[in-house]
Amino acid sequence: MTGVSGSPSEPKPAAGAPGFGAVLKTGATSAFVALILFSLMIGIRTEAGPTGQLIYWTRFGDLASLVAAVFVGSIAVELVRQWWGPAGGRVVPASVQNGLSIAGRFVAPALLVFTLLVPVIFYDQRYILDLGILVLTYVMLGWGLNVVVGLAGLLDLGYVAFYAVGAYSYALLATNFGLSFWICLPLAGILASLWGVLLGFPVLRLRGDYLAIVTLAFGEIIRLVIINWQSLTGGPNGISGIPRPSLFGIPLTPGDDGLAAMLGIEFSPTHRIVFLFYLILALALLTNWVTIRLRRLPIGRAWEALREDEVACRALGINTTTTKLTAFATGAMFGGFAGAFFATRQGFISPESFTFQESALVLAIVVLGGMGSQLGVALAALAMIGGFELFRGLEQYRMLVFGLAMVLLMIWRPRGLIGHRAPTVYLKHAQAISSDLVKEGHG
Amino acid sequence: MSGDRASDRINQRILAVDHLSMRFGGIVAVNDLSFEAGQRQITALIGPNGAGKTTVFNCITGFYKPTGGTMRLTHEGAPAIALERLNDFRISKQAKVARTFQNIRLFPGMTALENLMVAQHNALMLASGLTFLGLIGAPSWRVAEQRAIDLATFWLKRIGLLDRADDAAGNLPYGDQRRLEIARAMCTEPALLCLDEPAAGLNARESAALSELLLSIRAEQGTSILLIEHDMSVVMEISDHVVVMDYGVKIAEGSPQQVRDDPKVIAAYLGADEEEAIAVMESGT
Numbered sequence: 001m002t003g004v005s006g007s008p009s010e011p012k013p014a015a016g017a018p019g020f021g022a023v024l025k026t027g028a029t030s031a032f033v034a035l036i037l038f039s040l041m042i043g044i045r046t047e048a049g050p051t052g053q054l055i056y057w058t059r060f061g062d063l064a065s066l067v068a069a070v071f072v073g074s075i076a077v078e079l080v081r082q083w084w085g086p087a088g089g090r091v092v093p094a095s096v097q098n099g100l101s102i103a104g105r106f107v108a109p110a111l112l113v114f115t116l117l118v119p120v121i122f123y124d125q126r127y128i129l130d131l132g133i134l135v136l137t138y139v140m141l142g143w144g145l146n147v148v149v150g151l152a153g154l155l156d157l158g159y160v161a162f163y164a165v166g167a168y169s170y171a172l173l174a175t176n177f178g179l180s181f182w183i184c185l186p187l188a189g190i191l192a193s194l195w196g197v198l199l200g201f202p203v204l205r206l207r208g209d210y211l212a213i214v215t216l217a218f219g220e221i222i223r224l225v226i227i228n229w230q231s232l233t234g235g236p237n238g239i240s241g242i243p244r245p246s247l248f249g250i251p252l253t254p255g256d257d258g259l260a261a262m263l264g265i266e267f268s269p270t271h272r273i274v275f276l277f278y279l280i281l282a283l284a285l286l287t288n289w290v291t292i293r294l295r296r297l298p299i300g301r302a303w304e305a306l307r308e309d310e311v312a313c314r315a316l317g318i319n320t321t322t323t324k325l326t327a328f329a330t331g332a333m334f335g336g337f338a339g340a341f342f343a344t345r346q347g348f349i350s351p352e353s354f355t356f357q358e359s360a361l362v363l364a365i366v367v368l369g370g371m372g373s374q375l376g377v378a379l380a381a382l383a384m385i386g387g388f389e390l391f392r393g394l395e396q397y398r399m400l401v402f403g404l405a406m407v408l409l410m411i412w413r414p415r416g417l418i419g420h421r422a423p424t425v426y427l428k429h430a431q432a433i434s435s436d437l438v439k440e441g442h443g
Numbered sequence: 444m445s446g447d448r449a450s451d452r453i454n455q456r457i458l459a460v461d462h463l464s465m466r467f468g469g470i471v472a473v474n475d476l477s478f479e480a481g482q483r484q485i486t487a488l489i490g491p492n493g494a495g496k497t498t499v500f501n502c503i504t505g506f507y508k509p510t511g512g513t514m515r516l517t518h519e520g521a522p523a524i525a526l527e528r529l530n531d532f533r534i535s536k537q538a539k540v541a542r543t544f545q546n547i548r549l550f551p552g553m554t555a556l557e558n559l560m561v562a563q564h565n566a567l568m569l570a571s572g573l574t575f576l577g578l579i580g581a582p583s584w585r586v587a588e589q590r591a592i593d594l595a596t597f598w599l600k601r602i603g604l605l606d607r608a609d610d611a612a613g614n615l616p617y618g619d620q621r622r623l624e625i626a627r628a629m630c631t632e633p634a635l636l637c638l639d640e641p642a643a644g645l646n647a648r649e650s651a652a653l654s655e656l657l658l659s660i661r662a663e664q665g666t667s668i669l670l671i672e673h674d675m676s677v678v679m680e681i682s683d684h685v686v687v688m689d690y691g692v693k694i695a696e697g698s699p700q701q702v703r704d705d706p707k708v709i710a711a712y713l714g715a716d717e718e719e720a721i722a723v724m725e726s727g728t
Contacts, residue, residue: 290578297577298560298567301553305561308550315504315542316631317535318564326574423554427596427608437613438552 023078030074035067042066108375115281119274129273133280133345135385137338140284142365142377144334147291149363150372151300152327153307153441155212158199158219159362162192162332164226164354166339171239171349172232181245185340192336193329195222200328204321219359226351238350245344247275276345283341287334288374294330296424303327304372304424307441368409370416371440379417455482456517457635457667458503463512465498465691472498474691476512480635480684482519485661485668487678489702490688491711496671497545499688500639502527503669504542505534516540518634536565541633543624545640545671551613555604555623558612559595562630567591598626602656618649622656629660635667636660642674650674654681679703687711 043063049055115136122128141163148156169188173179179187199218203211226233233239244252250259252272260267294300302323305313313320343349365384369376387405391398413419419435458480465473473495480486488496501507503514503526514526516538524538534540550558560567570587571577577584599605602622607615612623621641628636641657642650654677660666672678678685678699685702687695689711695702702708 293578294574297571297574298564299571299574301557301561302564304553304557305550305564308552309548311506312544312548312550313561314506314531315535315544315548316562316564316627317532318561319532319536421552423557423609425556425560425592426554427556427592427605429609431609433552433554433611434614437611 023075023082026078027071027075031067031071034070035063038063038066107379111375111378119277123270123274126270126273129270129277131386131389133273133277135382136277136280136284137342137345138362138365138385139378139381140280140287140338140341141335141362142369142381143284143287143291143374144331144338145362145366146331146369146372146374146377147294147303147334148327148331149366149441150370150377151291151295151307152303152324153371153439154203154324154327155208155215155441156328156331157212157216157356157359157363158222159215159331159335160354160356160358161199161219161222162196162335163339163342163358164222164351165192165195165332166336167343167349167353168226168233168239168339169336170340170343171242174243174344175239175241180249181243181340181344182248185337188340189333189336192339193333196328196330196332196335197325199332200325204324216356216359219354219356223351223354226354233351236351238348238352239343240348242343242347242349244272244347245275245279276341280341280345283337287337290330291374299323299326301424308439364406368406368416370413370418370420370435372421372438373416373418376416376418456480457482458486458669459513459515459517459523460499460503461513461515463499463502463514464510465495465502465507466510472691473502473509476688476691476693478686478693478696480667480669482517483661483665483667484683485657485670485681487682487685487699488669488671488688489673489675489678489685490694491714493690494688494711495691496688497639498691500542500637500669500671503534504540504637505529505531516635535631535633539632539634540637541628541631541635542637543621543628543639543641545643547617547620547624549612549620549624549627551611553612554609555599555612555615556592556595556608558623558627559598559630560591562627563591563594565631594630598630601659602626618645621645621649622653625656625660629664629666633666635669638668638670638672640671640673642672642677645674647676650677653677657681 046056145159166188169191170184173184254267365380369380415435420432421438456479463476502509515523517523694707695705
């Protein structure tokens, strides 16, 4: 009603595009949908009156301005889309994509150097260092899950289970048996990959939605077991007093045998933070290095081939069972490492840290980054975790901004930040493979 | 003379399919089928659409478990392998049977070279010490990898796709994809190569090139070939032995010439009675 009569500025239709009428029609349709959606949400305001009765009043003015905004906005979007070039297919122009791919070559080394220097630059800013550790933890988790989801194409919604197994492995081994972090770290990885294989067996025959649901359930099962097995895990109370890591046996404490005393410098709690920062950076880089190596080995190629076409893999004599299980186990192992680090960093863990939300967040990082792309995952983790913190000032709107950013990203780059695939072997020159050709896997 | 040739074949058979049956619920896709494929020979399996040819292929290559019957694969100088007892990937890995698919199944997001590298998975897996030697970059692994690249290069050259080695398989033209799929199957170094309609969708020139490729594979690699094909020019030109199926049963078998002149075969293709087919043949000649 009022919305439809909102006056748009006179736009000039782009050459070869559908006429002004069509644009106007799109706008009117959007405005109509907005009118229906918002008529109850905005148009009528209800509240409990002083004596408990329901009182309501109308806000048609607000409704009208909202519908008008939708109308104008949708026309603007439509015009921008026409100006951008033919709709459908690729929305980002080729020149922009080329530019991105060239820039991509320098992004990774620059990012690495910057990350190495973060503790030097921000030595006095504890907040930045903590944030850096958090981001790197998610980078590592993303890289770990990338093996399962990005390379092997198996959708895993319960990745947090392996994170939890790693964290609890370290916490229990360290508090009950007094084992050091460096002994527990490989054990946590081995235990997590054992659970990865255990998850792998029942889901070998499942595909797509079914696989996703079973992995989701697996994540919940692990969490519920942790909550309910009170005698071992402490249940909802969690485990506290988890020992801090030492630098190969030298504790980072103010005492006489501490690292600071040995080096003859004054003790500062920041030392431990810096140490943790480099520890997670090393773990993340190990994950990255192993994944890059594995991609160039037969097992990694078999993972990618499995994502592309499982039937063809079987025809070529590839044992799809062990291939899938190794993907689950490798991904889980990195999750376990990250979990052990998480436990030693926090000093306290409880089941609340291992909810489905964590799995979803890590999966979102992998998908946004571009499945299979190591750099993309790192950038996505930075954007998701760092960006989330950046918008802390926006308070309750940051979830909205966040959602909007994700929607926009999915419109412009539906296959993630870095959607193309780099070949693992080449004769003359390696050329990136367009994301249109690369399959997403069946699971 | 043809009798001599037949007995020859039986002495040196690579594959003996005996009373093979495959039922899906109440539908009998293959019924009591027996045939043999000779060592270093090209055996064609032909028949009208829905005759059960691809089902036979899926049984031989382990994608289906046959309801009844046996399939014996004999490598030169080795005991026979019961194919019906092996499942999916082991057929390719242990029995050395490779196959291609009616609708091409390459790995579209991987380069042509990568496709051929994936085909050498089992050999490379051993060479990489089940990944561990490869992870530390052991010299033995590097040598094996280079050898695998050389084999892939050899096949790319052979099918004329060396220039496009680094292109995504999904970007190649249809005919190239067909040849790449054959090269990929050959990279598993098979004893028996099963091709499901390799000439489908190819033009006359490409079909001729395909025939040449298959003949050279048999001559140089000594691979036995079993193929399903609708393109009769290819079948008649390269086959040593032809088996004709209709409604899941074998209706004729013999040399290409014998099969071509068999009224039962013509009747099956025309969808007519045998008598009508004879009438058609006589009026035609």
